[in-house]
Amino acid sequence: MIKQERHTLAYGVAGLLILTFFVWTFNLLFGIQNHWAESNSVTAMDKDVHALFDPWRNLNRPGNDVLENYEVAAQQQALGRHLQEYRQARGRLDMHSRSQVDLSDYYRDMDAVALEVETLARRVLDLAEERESLRLAAADPAQISAAETEAATTMAQMDQAFQSGLEIIAGMDQLLDQRLLDLDAARRVGVRSLYLIVIVALFSSALSLVLLRRTSAQGEALRSGSQRLNAIVDNVVDGVVTVDERGNVESLNRTAESMFDYSSDSVVGWNFRRLIQPESRPLYDAADFQSRSQSPGRISEATGMRSDGSAFAMELEGTRISVEGRPIIIHIVRDVTERKRSEKRLQLAATVFENTSEGIMITDRDARIQSTNPAFTAITGFAPEEVLGQNPRILQSGMQTREFYEAMWKSISDTGHWHGEIINRRKNGEDYTQWLNINSVKDGSGQVTHYVGVTFDISELKASERIKDEFIATVSHELRTPLTSIHGSLSLLDSGVPAKSPEKSADLIRIAKDNSQRLVRLIDDILSIAKIESEKMKFHLRPVNLGKLVMDAVEANQDYAQQFGVHLQLDTGVENAWVLGDKDRLMQVLTNLLSNAVKHSPEDGVIRVETVHNDAYWRVTVTDNGAGIPESFYDEVFKKFAQADATDRRKRGGTGLGLSISKAIIDRLGGRIAFESVPGVRTCFYFELPIMQPHWDVEAGAERIAASAGFAAHAD
Amino acid sequence: MRNDSLHKILYVEDDADIRKIVSMSLEMVGDYTVAACGSCSDALEVVDDFGPDLLLLDVMMPEVDGPATLRALRSRESAAGAPAVFITAKVQAGDMAHYKRLGVFDVIVKPFDPMSLSDRIGQIWQQFRSDAHDDAG
Numbered sequence: 001m002i003k004q005e006r007h008t009l010a011y012g013v014a015g016l017l018i019l020t021f022f023v024w025t026f027n028l029l030f031g032i033q034n035h036w037a038e039s040n041s042v043t044a045m046d047k048d049v050h051a052l053f054d055p056w057r058n059l060n061r062p063g064n065d066v067l068e069n070y071e072v073a074a075q076q077q078a079l080g081r082h083l084q085e086y087r088q089a090r091g092r093l094d095m096h097s098r099s100q101v102d103l104s105d106y107y108r109d110m111d112a113v114a115l116e117v118e119t120l121a122r123r124v125l126d127l128a129e130e131r132e133s134l135r136l137a138a139a140d141p142a143q144i145s146a147a148e149t150e151a152a153t154t155m156a157q158m159d160q161a162f163q164s165g166l167e168i169i170a171g172m173d174q175l176l177d178q179r180l181l182d183l184d185a186a187r188r189v190g191v192r193s194l195y196l197i198v199i200v201a202l203f204s205s206a207l208s209l210v211l212l213r214r215t216s217a218q219g220e221a222l223r224s225g226s227q228r229l230n231a232i233v234d235n236v237v238d239g240v241v242t243v244d245e246r247g248n249v250e251s252l253n254r255t256a257e258s259m260f261d262y263s264s265d266s267v268v269g270w271n272f273r274r275l276i277q278p279e280s281r282p283l284y285d286a287a288d289f290q291s292r293s294q295s296p297g298r299i300s301e302a303t304g305m306r307s308d309g310s311a312f313a314m315e316l317e318g319t320r321i322s323v324e325g326r327p328i329i330i331h332i333v334r335d336v337t338e339r340k341r342s343e344k345r346l347q348l349a350a351t352v353f354e355n356t357s358e359g360i361m362i363t364d365r366d367a368r369i370q371s372t373n374p375a376f377t378a379i380t381g382f383a384p385e386e387v388l389g390q391n392p393r394i395l396q397s398g399m400q401t402r403e404f405y406e407a408m409w410k411s412i413s414d415t416g417h418w419h420g421e422i423i424n425r426r427k428n429g430e431d432y433t434q435w436l437n438i439n440s441v442k443d444g445s446g447q448v449t450h451y452v453g454v455t456f457d458i459s460e461l462k463a464s465e466r467i468k469d470e471f472i473a474t475v476s477h478e479l480r481t482p483l484t485s486i487h488g489s490l491s492l493l494d495s496g497v498p499a500k501s502p503e504k505s506a507d508l509i510r511i512a513k514d515n516s517q518r519l520v521r522l523i524d525d526i527l528s529i530a531k532i533e534s535e536k537m538k539f540h541l542r543p544v545n546l547g548k549l550v551m552d553a554v555e556a557n558q559d560y561a562q563q564f565g566v567h568l569q570l571d572t573g574v575e576n577a578w579v580l581g582d583k584d585r586l587m588q589v590l591t592n593l594l595s596n597a598v599k600h601s602p603e604d605g606v607i608r609v610e611t612v613h614n615d616a617y618w619r620v621t622v623t624d625n626g627a628g629i630p631e632s633f634y635d636e637v638f639k640k641f642a643q644a645d646a647t648d649r650r651k652r653g654g655t656g657l658g659l660s661i662s663k664a665i666i667d668r669l670g671g672r673i674a675f676e677s678v679p680g681v682r683t684c685f686y687f688e689l690p691i692m693q694p695h696w697d698v699e700a701g702a703e704r705i706a707a708s709a710g711f712a713a714h715a716d
Numbered sequence: 717m718r719n720d721s722l723h724k725i726l727y728v729e730d731d732a733d734i735r736k737i738v739s740m741s742l743e744m745v746g747d748y749t750v751a752a753c754g755s756c757s758d759a760l761e762v763v764d765d766f767g768p769d770l771l772l773l774d775v776m777m778p779e780v781d782g783p784a785t786l787r788a789l790r791s792r793e794s795a796a797g798a799p800a801v802f803i804t805a806k807v808q809a810g811d812m813a814h815y816k817r818l819g820v821f822d823v824i825v826k827p828f829d830p831m832s833l834s835d836r837i838g839q840i841w842q843q844f845r846s847d848a849h850d851d852a853g
Binding site for chain 2: 491
């Protein structure tokens with residue numbers, strides 16, 4: 001700002017100087033021109049004054065000689081002629097008005113003297129005539145002498161006047177000459193000043209020229225500097241938008257133009273807010289770039305708006321600067337769409353890394369662990385800080401051979417990849433089977449930088465596969481066993497070998513028959529359990545009177561119990577015990593529990609059946625007084641083909657599936673099945689089902705059961 | 717060295733019906749002497765008195781299974797040198813190799829033909845004898 005004032009002052013002084021200079025020069029030139037003109041005029045006057053001398057002298061002549069030559073008439077004539085000449089000369093003097101020399105006093109005196117001379121000259125001539133007349137008349141010589149004396153006196157007076165006239169003329173001449181000298185001197189001074197001015201002017205011009213050249217060079221430099229700056233700003237990767245104090249756009253660089261898809265011309269004058277999505281405007285207002293002259297303001301998450309209304313993520317920085325005393329707010333605009341996108345991608349990748357159930361382990365090229373994710377920790381038990389920098393061999397279980405690892409590394413180095421099952425060891429020492437997928441990561445030049453191992457624990461999968469395999473093996477074994485008996489007994493009968501012993505034949509026939517029945521039961525049970533487990537078994541949900549159903553079941557199984565010498569005893573008969581269920585399936589459960597109890601009862605054993613309830617459930621209890629269940633077998637009771645004592649079971653024709661089928665059915669009906677056992681004293685199996693409420697309709701009940709059992713039941 | 721011919725077979729099987737059929741088959745068709753036991757403990761009770769030439773064992777038995785029964789019997793001098801044959805319905809892939817590792821000489825698969833069972837046992841015995849002869853040099 002101080003610099004600005006200095007500039008203004010300098011310009012003012014220079015202007016004033018130039019003005020003074022001009023006035024001076026003009027005055028000088030004007031003066032010289034005046035002097036010149038006056039000088040000419042004075043010279044002319046001087047000439048005219050000189051020209052007065054001769055007629056003046058001539059004017060004196062007529063009186064002088066007249067007394068001698070008596071030619072009065074001629075003399076009068078001459079006087080008239082000389083007066084004429086004098087008057088002409090005198091008249092020319094009046095024409096020089098431009099002279100500054102005032103000769104009017106001289107003129108007056110001159111005219112007075114001239115008049116005196118003329119008067120005296122005429123008197124002399126008159127006297128000369130009078131003397132002549134006297135002489136001719138021969139008058140008194142005294143008279144003639146008197147006339148002559150008077151004439152002489154007059155002539156003397158005339159001479160005196162003449163002399164005055166000469167003096168006047170000489171005075172004029174002197175005055176004029178002096179004036180001429182003055183003028184000449186003044187002119188010389190003027191001309192000298194003019195020379196000075198010319199020199200000063202020339203010098204100034206030269207100086208100006210030099211200065212001008214320098215200034216224009218500076219201007220040129222400034223101009224090219226500004227162009228350079230514009231070119232730089234235009235090519236900056238960031239958008240640059242300048243805005244005035246009121247927020248109105250003043251300029252956009254090329255990047256900003258393409259960013260907002262506007263030309264500068266169409267946007268200049270707009271408020272910058274128009275280039276921001278309305279939702280982002282409060283952010284912009286809050287950033288208040290106007291007051292950011294010290295440190296730039298910054299908005300990292302704004303949304304810009306293109307000419308077609310589409311949005312883009314932008315980062316905005318604003319600073320207030322002052323240019324030529326005027327504030328400008330510079331906006332730096334960055335299109336961060338791509339950055340946001342890649343940030344999101346990275347974020348997603350990080351989230352996946354953190355949240356995936358697959359363990360991820362990243363090692364450097366020297367197989368030092370660099371990074372692991374939470375799933376890795378969950379699987380292996382090793383926290384990141386426990387494995388970072390370590391070799392993955394800390395996970396080895398020793399279950400794989402050296403050749404296995406050699407083949408693995410050969411595959412990785414040949415193909416960049418290996419996958420397969422591997423048994424590793426958790427931190428707690430437990431071995432587990434995992435599926436491991438190893439890939440090498442290469443940089444741009446094809447150099448391996450990292451290895452990434454992705455793994456998931458397939459121990460459970462393996463376990464369930466094993467369970468499935470075992471189930472199939474068991475089923476196969478269970479089916480083959482009765483078939484072996486049937487086939488064996490029939491083959492022996494067919495061969496006729498036991499024909500000699502009717503006892504043995506009958507035995508074989510019984511074996512074939514029993515085992516055929518067992519095979520049928522087995523197949524039924526296996527199908528049942530398969531159907532229940534695959535949720536294909538259809539349940540016909542209806543209100544069922546459990547009390548009645550229990551009585552029916554007891555009655556139906558009496559004969560069977562009697563075969564084993566066992567008594568079925570219904571302790572509490574209940575007329576109405578309504579539950580929502582499938583009558584046939586519930587009968588299947590009751591039959592299973594009863595026949596189970598019969599099979600495990602000693603001869604003459606008593607099986608007690610009770611139907612009781614609390615606020616919510618009906619409970620059916622079947623209690624035998626058999627050997628009980630060893631505690632070690634509790635967990636196995638409801639498992640398929642469970643056999644605490646298979647010898648016993650086989651003897652009585654069980655399939656080992658009854659309890660697991662029963663549990664599946666009761667579970668599906670939203671109930672609970674359990675047992676209590678006192679070894680050597682009794683075993684009590686019971687199941688509970690919710691009491692059917694009067695307001696339940698079948699469908700609502702079905703939905704309730706479905707909700708509690710976690711699947712959709714079929715109500716019809 | 718034992719008798720070169722096969723006479724006494726110790727048979728352990730938990731399923732009574734199959735036990736009856738196998739016994740009948742071996743005794744009536746093959747004319748062998750069979751000690752049929754329902755469990756490992758039954759077998760251990762009779763093995764010393766019986767002195768079996770050959771052990772015929774079911775594999776899947778409750779409480780003590782075939783392999784464990786074999787180990788128990790082999791611990792008795794009376795059965796230490798007798799070849800063991802498994803008679804089983806459990807013949808999934810891998811089972812056979814497992815049985816061989818346990819020192820079982822051969823395996824008979826259920827269901828079997830009771831008329832040819834004795835022949836099969838006879839062949840196994842011959843094979844065992846010839847292997848033993850080779851080993852003896």
